[in-house]
Amino acid sequence: MSSSSSPETSKKSNINPGELRRWRIRQLDIPTQLLRLLVLVAGFLVWQYELIFKGVPITVFGFEPLPEINPIFYAVPTEVWKYLADYYHNLMFWKDLWVTLQEAIWGFVIGGSTGFIVGIVLGYFIRLQKIFGPFLVFANAVPKIAFAPILILWYGVDMGSKIALATIIVFFIVQMPTTAAVGLVDPDLNMLATTMGANKSQLFKKVVIPGIMPAVFGALRLAAIYAMLSVVFGEFIASKRGLGQRLLVSTNMFNMADAFALMLVLAVVALALNGVIGLAERRVLKWQTTRRGGQVISL
Numbered sequence: 001m002s003s004s005s006s007p008e009t010s011k012k013s014n015i016n017p018g019e020l021r022r023w024r025i026r027q028l029d030i031p032t033q034l035l036r037l038l039v040l041v042a043g044f045l046v047w048q049y050e051l052i053f054k055g056v057p058i059t060v061f062g063f064e065p066l067p068e069i070n071p072i073f074y075a076v077p078t079e080v081w082k083y084l085a086d087y088y089h090n091l092m093f094w095k096d097l098w099v100t101l102q103e104a105i106w107g108f109v110i111g112g113s114t115g116f117i118v119g120i121v122l123g124y125f126i127r128l129q130k131i132f133g134p135f136l137v138f139a140n141a142v143p144k145i146a147f148a149p150i151l152i153l154w155y156g157v158d159m160g161s162k163i164a165l166a167t168i169i170v171f172f173i174v175q176m177p178t179t180a181a182v183g184l185v186d187p188d189l190n191m192l193a194t195t196m197g198a199n200k201s202q203l204f205k206k207v208v209i210p211g212i213m214p215a216v217f218g219a220l221r222l223a224a225i226y227a228m229l230s231v232v233f234g235e236f237i238a239s240k241r242g243l244g245q246r247l248l249v250s251t252n253m254f255n256m257a258d259a260f261a262l263m264l265v266l267a268v269v270a271l272a273l274n275g276v277i278g279l280a281e282r283r284v285l286k287w288q289t290t291r292r293g294g295q296v297i298s299l
Helices: 007-013 017-028 030-048 077-087 091-124 126-141 144-155 159-183 187-195 200-237 243-252 256-284
Strands: none
Touching (some): 017 030, 144 159, 159 200, 243 256
């Protein structure tokens, strides 16, 4: 067996087909799947029969967490499905989706890659961290959403302003944990690798990079969600195309079924981006047998 085979793969290869089938059934966790289905059906019925909009007469510190909703703002799953079915063949809907997806991906890629590089450099070179660290902390303390109107003035209402906003937000989400993770690499591993004759380049590739990847992937999964949130917010302010602009128009026109459907689409897209990163994490960190790396949805 090759050295790249994981212990879990080795264990599965040494059991007979009956035991492998039982192992797969245990991994599926039937009781958990049934409970998930029960929660999904219960949520669907509560929403479909408008019980969620009836409200609960409870006041907490003068605030009603679950107020009664005006019937004009109701929208049930069947109406949401009707919107999705009607717009499935609408070319403009897919163009809006493609615009929002491009903005989120480019913002994630640019912000994530620069955040990763800067995080490693500042974590590895302490003097640089002392010089630039306070400035980055100050910049991170500024509400990034406040940059949105300024970026729209600078880049215009096209995709550039939304990509810039997502890049800024994603950069700090990735950079801060990466810098901290570099400083938290186990010093015993550094000493062991140095004792075995590893040079600085080998130490960086064999100890530092593998040691920080769990924290980096955790930051990337969060960054994927925030990339989508930031571009939608930017589209709310000013945009020619995009699902955020479409969502704002639907809400302003009280088309609540359209708004709920668009929010569902955005959630699915964000979950898909998160899932891709989770799959990459499982592949990169497959040597971590005691960690559930990359689980976006546990099946």
